[in-house]
Amino acid sequence: MANAFMEKYAKWVIRFRYWVIVSVLMITVVMANFLKDLEVNADVMSYLPDDDPAAALFNRIGDTYGGNEMVIVGLEGQYVFDPEMLDIIRMVTDSIRTTPGIGYVTSLTNVLDIKGSEWGIEMGRLIDEFDIPQDPEVLDSLKRYTLSKDMYRGNLVSEDAMATLIMGKILAGADRTGVVEEIMGRLHGFPFEGNIHYGGMPVTLLELSRTIIYDIRFIAPLTFIIISLVLLAGFRNARGLILPMLTVLIAVIWTMGFIAMLGYQITMMTNIIPVILLAVGSAYAIHVVNAALAEHSVNPDGALKRAVTYIVVPVILASITTMFGFLSFIAGSYLVMIREFGVFSAMGIFFALLLTISFVPAVMAVFEKKLKTPGTPKSLTLFDKIPARLSMMVFDHRRKLLAIWIAIVVVSIWGMTRIERRVDIIDYFKDDSMVKKGEELLKESFNGSTPLYLHVQGNVQDPVVLLQMEEAQNFMQQFPYIPYSQSVADLIKQMNDVMGEGEIIPDDPYKIAQLWFLLDGQEIMEQLVSPGLEEGVIQAYVTSKELDVLREIETNFTEYAQNNSNDKHKLEFTGIPLMLKRLDDSIINSQTYSLIIAIILVVVMTGLLLRSAKRGLMAIIPIGITLVVLFGTMGITGVPLDIATVLSGSVTIGIGIDYSIHFISRFGEGQNEGLGIKESLEKAIRISGKAIFINMIAVSAGFAMLVFSNLVPLQRFGFLIAVTMLTSGMATLTILPMMFAQKDRNK
Amino acid sequence: MKTLRILITLIFTGLMVNTAFAEDAGSILKKMDAVLFAGEDQTSSIRMILTDRGGNERVREAQVWQKGANKRLFRFTAPAAEAGIAFLSLPDDVMYLYMPAYGRERRIASHVKNQSFAGTDFSYEDLESEKYVKRFTPELLDETDETYILELTPLPDMRSDYSKIIAHIHKKHHYPLKMESFDRGGQPFKVAEYTFKKKGDYWYTAEIKMTNLRRNHSTRMIFEEVAFDTGIDDSVFSVRNLTRY
Numbered sequence: 001m002a003n004a005f006m007e008k009y010a011k012w013v014i015r016f017r018y019w020v021i022v023s024v025l026m027i028t029v030v031m032a033n034f035l036k037d038l039e040v041n042a043d044v045m046s047y048l049p050d051d052d053p054a055a056a057l058f059n060r061i062g063d064t065y066g067g068n069e070m071v072i073v074g075l076e077g078q079y080v081f082d083p084e085m086l087d088i089i090r091m092v093t094d095s096i097r098t099t100p101g102i103g104y105v106t107s108l109t110n111v112l113d114i115k116g117s118e119w120g121i122e123m124g125r126l127i128d129e130f131d132i133p134q135d136p137e138v139l140d141s142l143k144r145y146t147l148s149k150d151m152y153r154g155n156l157v158s159e160d161a162m163a164t165l166i167m168g169k170i171l172a173g174a175d176r177t178g179v180v181e182e183i184m185g186r187l188h189g190f191p192f193e194g195n196i197h198y199g200g201m202p203v204t205l206l207e208l209s210r211t212i213i214y215d216i217r218f219i220a221p222l223t224f225i226i227i228s229l230v231l232l233a234g235f236r237n238a239r240g241l242i243l244p245m246l247t248v249l250i251a252v253i254w255t256m257g258f259i260a261m262l263g264y265q266i267t268m269m270t271n272i273i274p275v276i277l278l279a280v281g282s283a284y285a286i287h288v289v290n291a292a293l294a295e296h297s298v299n300p301d302g303a304l305k306r307a308v309t310y311i312v313v314p315v316i317l318a319s320i321t322t323m324f325g326f327l328s329f330i331a332g333s334y335l336v337m338i339r340e341f342g343v344f345s346a347m348g349i350f351f352a353l354l355l356t357i358s359f360v361p362a363v364m365a366v367f368e369k370k371l372k373t374p375g376t377p378k379s380l381t382l383f384d385k386i387p388a389r390l391s392m393m394v395f396d397h398r399r400k401l402l403a404i405w406i407a408i409v410v411v412s413i414w415g416m417t418r419i420e421r422r423v424d425i426i427d428y429f430k431d432d433s434m435v436k437k438g439e440e441l442l443k444e445s446f447n448g449s450t451p452l453y454l455h456v457q458g459n460v461q462d463p464v465v466l467l468q469m470e471e472a473q474n475f476m477q478q479f480p481y482i483p484y485s486q487s488v489a490d491l492i493k494q495m496n497d498v499m500g501e502g503e504i505i506p507d508d509p510y511k512i513a514q515l516w517f518l519l520d521g522q523e524i525m526e527q528l529v530s531p532g533l534e535e536g537v538i539q540a541y542v543t544s545k546e547l548d549v550l551r552e553i554e555t556n557f558t559e560y561a562q563n564n565s566n567d568k569h570k571l572e573f574t575g576i577p578l579m580l581k582r583l584d585d586s587i588i589n590s591q592t593y594s595l596i597i598a599i600i601l602v603v604v605m606t607g608l609l610l611r612s613a614k615r616g617l618m619a620i621i622p623i624g625i626t627l628v629v630l631f632g633t634m635g636i637t638g639v640p641l642d643i644a645t646v647l648s649g650s651v652t653i654g655i656g657i658d659y660s661i662h663f664i665s666r667f668g669e670g671q672n673e674g675l676g677i678k679e680s681l682e683k684a685i686r687i688s689g690k691a692i693f694i695n696m697i698a699v700s701a702g703f704a705m706l707v708f709s710n711l712v713p714l715q716r717f718g719f720l721i722a723v724t725m726l727t728s729g730m731a732t733l734t735i736l737p738m739m740f741a742q743k744d745r746n747k
Numbered sequence: 748m749k750t751l752r753i754l755i756t757l758i759f760t761g762l763m764v765n766t767a768f769a770e771d772a773g774s775i776l777k778k779m780d781a782v783l784f785a786g787e788d789q790t791s792s793i794r795m796i797l798t799d800r801g802g803n804e805r806v807r808e809a810q811v812w813q814k815g816a817n818k819r820l821f822r823f824t825a826p827a828a829e830a831g832i833a834f835l836s837l838p839d840d841v842m843y844l845y846m847p848a849y850g851r852e853r854r855i856a857s858h859v860k861n862q863s864f865a866g867t868d869f870s871y872e873d874l875e876s877e878k879y880v881k882r883f884t885p886e887l888l889d890e891t892d893e894t895y896i897l898e899l900t901p902l903p904d905m906r907s908d909y910s911k912i913i914a915h916i917h918k919k920h921h922y923p924l925k926m927e928s929f930d931r932g933g934q935p936f937k938v939a940e941y942t943f944k945k946k947g948d949y950w951y952t953a954e955i956k957m958t959n960l961r962r963n964h965s966t967r968m969i970f971e972e973v974a975f976d977t978g979i980d981d982s983v984f985s986v987r988n989l990t991r992y
Contacts, residue, residue: 098932103961112862120854121844123862130906171961172800499849511848513828518844521863531799 003309010308013361020362024355028250031257038256041265042177042208044425045201047337048579055582058574061453065527065537068201069170071096071180072449073187074441076163077194080108081143086132088192093129093166095186101174102183104523107166108146108156112522116498123518126152154484158445165446167200169523176202177209199438199449204425207435211710212271220274223705224249227278227698231286234383234694240293243363244285247355251281255348268428269341269644272706272714273348279702279721280322280655281352283695284315287662288360290691304368308361314665317605318658319353322346324601325654328594329647334586338643383697387689387733391681394737401734409625412632419631422640423583424545428712447484448543450576452476452553454561458569460488460529460536461512465569466505469538472571475560476540481549485540488528491519542577550581587646594650595627602657606664615668618739619660622731626656629727630720639720644713648720655699655721656728662688663732667740681737689733696729772885775895778921779914780816780878785949786975788814792824795867796967807865817876818984822992823865831992835984836876845989852990861908867966868937868957872908883912893918909936917943922950935960949975 013020045068048055062068073092078085086109093107113126126146133139143161146152157164170179180202187196224245231241252274259270291311295303326349329342393401429435442449454472458465469489476482489505495515497503506512519525529536542553554577561571599620607616630652639645666688670680703725706718795807808825822833831847845852860872875882883899890896897914901907910933915925922943930936942954951973958965982988 094931098930098934100934116853120852120856122856124856499846499853500851501849508848510828511846514832514846514848517823517829517832517846517865520866531801531803 006309006312007305009312009357010305010361013308013358014305014365014368017362017365020358021366024250024359024362028253031254031261034257034260035253036260038260039265040209040212040271041267042205042212044204044208044268044335044337047267047335049334049336052334052582053572054574054578057455057572058453058576058579061455061537061574062201063172064530065539066169066172067451067453067527067539069172069176070200071102071168071170071176071183071202072199072438072442073166073168073183074163074197074199074438074446075166075192075194076158076197076441076445078162078192080157080161080164081139081146083132083134083139086127088190089164089166090129090132092187092190092192096166096168096183099168099179099182099186101171101179103169103171105166105168106156106523108152108164111152111156112524114494114498116500121498150484151486151490154447160445163441163445165442169527170202177206180206195437197438197441198434199442203438204435207429207433208268208711212266212268215271215709215711215714216266216274219272219705219708220252220278222708223275223278223702226701226705227282230698230701231282231694234381234690234697235289236381239367240286240289243289243360244282247285247360248278248281248352250359251348251352251355252277254351255344258347258351259344264340264344267337267340268711268714269337270344272709272717273341273345275702275706275718276345276651277348277352279699280349281356282698282702283658283691284319284352284356285360286695286698287311287315287318287688287691288356289364290687292361292364294687304361304364308357310669312357314662315356316353317661317665319349319356321602321605321657321661322654323349324605325598325650325652325657328597328601328650329590331590331593331597333590334583335643338590338647341647383694384686384690387693388685390730390733391685391689391737394681394734394741395678398738398741401738405625405731405735409628411636412628415632415635416628418635418638420638420640421547421584421587422642423547423580423587425580426545427642430710430712433710443543448481448541450542450545452482452540452542452557452575452577453573454538454540454557455535455572455574456487456538456569457535457572460533461509461516462568463505463507463509463512465536466492466512468564468569468571469536470505472560472564473538473540476538476557479552481542481544482540483543485538486528487538488519488525488536491524491528492516495519540575542575545577545580547584550577550584553577554581583643587641587643591641591646591649594647595653598650598653602653606657606661615664618736619657619664621739622660622728622735623653623656625731625735626652626724626728630724633720633723639716642713642716644711644717645720648717648724651721652724652728656724656732659692659696659729659732660736662692663736667736677740681740685733685737692729692732696725700725700729772887772897773880775887775897775916775921776880776883776885776899776914779916779923780880782920782922782943782950783952784816784876784878785951788812788977788979789951789973789975790977790979791951791970791973794967794969794971795865796969797867798965798967800963805866807867812979812983813876814979814981814984816878818981819876820984820989833989833992835986835989837984843986843989845992847992850990852986860906867968868959868962868964869966869968870908873937873939873957882907885914888913890918894924920950922952946973947975951975 045059045062048059050056073096075089075092089107090109093105093109096102097105109127109129111126113124115122127142133142146157147161153159168183170176184198190196228241228245231244235241255273255277288307288311291307292304295307323346326342326345330339333339426436426439439449456465456469466489469487473485473487476485492505492512492515493503495518496506557573561573565571603616603620606619607613627649630648634641634645663684666684667680670683675683700722703718703721707715709715709718790812793809793811797805807823807829809821809823812820817838819836820833823829823831833845835843842855843852844855861870864871864874879899882905883901886898888896888898895916895918897916899912899914901909909928910931911929913927914923916923923941925941926939927935928937937960938958940956941952943950944953952970954970955968956965
């Protein structure tokens with residue numbers, strides 16, 4: 001019955017071929033029109049889930065206190081307390097300060113320094129920018145003074161005085177990446193003999209968005225070319241190349257257009273959707289073209305109709321399993337961008353499927369008359385020979401083959417025990433990237449770059465609240481990975497000292513109010529208290545992102561915040577370490593969930609559609625082995641589980657299962673035609689084996705192009721999928737025949 | 748011939764009229780200083796309304812005594828927690844601060860001129876009680892029917908936070924209508940808009956609205972109960988008086 005339906009469908013597509021082609025082209029024009037609205041959003045923070053209170057608080061703090069708008073320029077390699085160097089610092093400070101979009105700058109040459117002295121308060125600059133000290137003795141005492149103060153040492157100048165930081169606050173609403181580019185332009189070629197480094201969220205954003213654009217502009221076309229070459233080599237004719245590539249190109253346009261139409265932006269994950277569609281989607285059309293050519297060589301009459309009748313079901317099956325592979329990320333992932341990636345990839349696959357079963361046969365129908373009957377078959381290519389030889393090994397060298405697979409699986413299982421996890425966003429950048437180098441400097445010579453915030457809700461002028469802040473800071477700084485923290489309590493203590501009453505929080509609210517008066521309007525206040533003074537924040541930086549540190553922070557700090565909240569003040573911790581911890585949890589969850597979901601769905605789907613539970617289970621054996629090899633490879637090569645590689649398991653299942661489906665259904669077709677096991681196998685290898693082999697090479701080569709990405713997780717992801725596609729193709733071409741042959745022997 | 752003579756006369760009279768009316772930048776600025784620092788002394792109460800980016804307002808009130816160009820006492824009267832806090836500015840950049848909660852005065856060093864004064868959009872430099880002619884080199888940029896437009900460039904040793912100030916000065920009464928300050932990169936930074944009123948012989952500042960263009964924050968300083976030449980005694984500007992609250 002299903003067959004009758006498919007036959008009807010095949011007839012319909014062939015009959016209405018022009019309608020189908022015209023509709024597809026019209027939709028493509030409309031979707032292409034949306035492409036120009038496509039925007040890149042590199043802001044990782046905007047992909048934190050809204051339903052996580054810590055993430056929501058983190059983003060709110062970033063907005064309210066401007067933490068995400070700080071651009072950090074590091075000058076490294078020259079002794080700081082030298083008149084010439086101080087003058088350089090002053091000039092850099094000035095050129096950042098006068099960059100449009102910058103609100104204010106903090107550096108050694110303009111930081112406010114409040115000192116109490118015997119004659120009064122000296123509220124001045126740490127270093128007078130108009131009168132930079134020249135006398136070595138003065139410079140030496142300046143060095144000693146600066147390094148003696150927590151607020152300078154490790155924040156503005158490194159312990160060894162060989163590096164200094166200049167921090168610019170970008171105004172709310174300004175184009176953050178544009179401001180960073182302007183600053184870099186101004187400092188480019190600056191007469192400074194050391195190194196200039198950049199850090200801070202806006203810099204990360206700039207590098208990420210450059211990378212995303214690079215990946216789209218460079219890697220997608222490269223993938224296109226590589227896959228085209230593989231197809232050309234495989235089919236040795238233009239039809240085998242043009243139609244599949246045209247189809248995926250249209251699918252890419254539809255998908256990216258659809259993303260724009262729905263108002264979504266391109267992220268560091270969705271930017272690889274074109275690569276994925278090129279690699280995965282081309283396969284569907286290849287199978288249709290391949291099937292048509294095969295039918296044609298048997299009997300040209302009604303070849304296309306027969307081919308379509310047969311191929312639609314396996315293609316639908318193959319793409320549905322792939323879609324499930326991508327959709328399985330929705331459940332376990334922490335970052336919104338991973339969910340978007342899953343949904344839009346699945347959507348792209350759906351479009352590719354739709355086009356494959358309508359557009360491809362329609363175009364072929366138009367040209368059907370021109371399909372030449374291949375006279376004497378062309379000389380067999382490697383793409384015919386290799387899969388044939390591989391599968392025939394099943395009959396000739398069964399034991400050897402089995403031994404090889406067992407060895408591979410054993411080694412892989414050993415490798416699986418060595419898998420690491422990596423969640424730090426900084427690790428996503430290459431070692432020679434601007435972000436990585438800047439991070440190195442901040443971590444090695446300064447207080448670190450990973451912000452941790454304690455949010456304090458309560459009247460920040462109340463001595464009780466200020467004392468609580470002080471106590472919380474003491475608590476935080478007892479951990480070796482938190483060298484420094486800052487709050488308004490520090491400023492109040494400092495001012496109280498200046499007024500001659502010691503570095504303590506005064507218990508008289510009247511005094512606090514008057515000290516506050518002096519701090520009012522100072523730039524630093526915006527970073528520490530809200531304008532209405534009903535809340536404030538303690539800023540700290542963490543120097544380690546080891547998983548056990550993240551765990552300790554999450555448990556200890558959350559507990560501290562709970563224990564110390566009362567009706568006067570409510571404490572709440574947030575910050576990158578907490579986000580990273582959650583990301584790490586979600587990576588494990590994602591991995592488990594998505595694998596389980598993918599496996600169950602794939603077994604059910606294949607079983608249902610191959611109409612045999614046994615076949616469904618058989619279909620997943622090659623993929624099961626592939627998964628073992630995947631995780632083994634990760635352990636052996638040191639590729640960690642990260643936000644992108646965590647996806648490779650489900651993607652492998654989704655794509656890799658296709659090979660099994662095509663092979664098994666072709667084998668089943670032979671059996672239905674009454675062929676023996678060996679003959680059925682031969683047929684499956686001749687038709688599907690070739691398509692699988694070409695596809696395996698094309699998909700692997702396509703994904704391998706991701707190693708040219710500038711984002712490390714995407715490089716790793718590309719490498720892993722290339723490995724798993726090769727594995728799963730090979731496993732399909734050898735293990736499945738082995739099992740079918742076994743069946744033969746058992747008979 | 749007759750027409751030519753008329754023409755020549757017209758041209759010359761025109762020129763003469765022009766030279767007669769045109770003032771050089773230096774004297775315009777001097778006259779502005781004369782208006783700003785009118786009278787022997789001046790007292791007033793000031794209401795400062797601070798408006799932040801979100802439109803939230805805060806109000807501070809103070810009493811001001813000024814004598815000559817460079818003696819000034821600023822005493823806050825509201826809100827209650829800040830009442831009594833006082834600043835005393837004396838010649839040669841000498842400044843004292845008094846905080847009643849601590850009951851003692853502290854001298855404040857002077858190199859913080861671009862720091863905000865009491866959370867307002869006025870920096871210490873903006874409130875400097877020194878004549879403009881002593882701080883800037885003026886240049887007449889343009890004039891309209893009612894205003895002179897001067898470009899004020901800080902004198903080399905002024906350590907100014909500004910690269911220039913464009914001052915719009917009322918032609919007839921010589922008080923400033925608007926001052927636009929530019930940062931050291933030449934970007935617009937702050938705008939001060941003035942409202943002047945006349946009391947007796949003197950024009951006085953009734954309101955200054957200072958907007959910080961970068962912070963999108965503004966402060967209105969409203970001057971009330973302005974009195975001139977009341978004969979303020981020098982002892983008002985003493986540290987002893989500062990602490991007497």
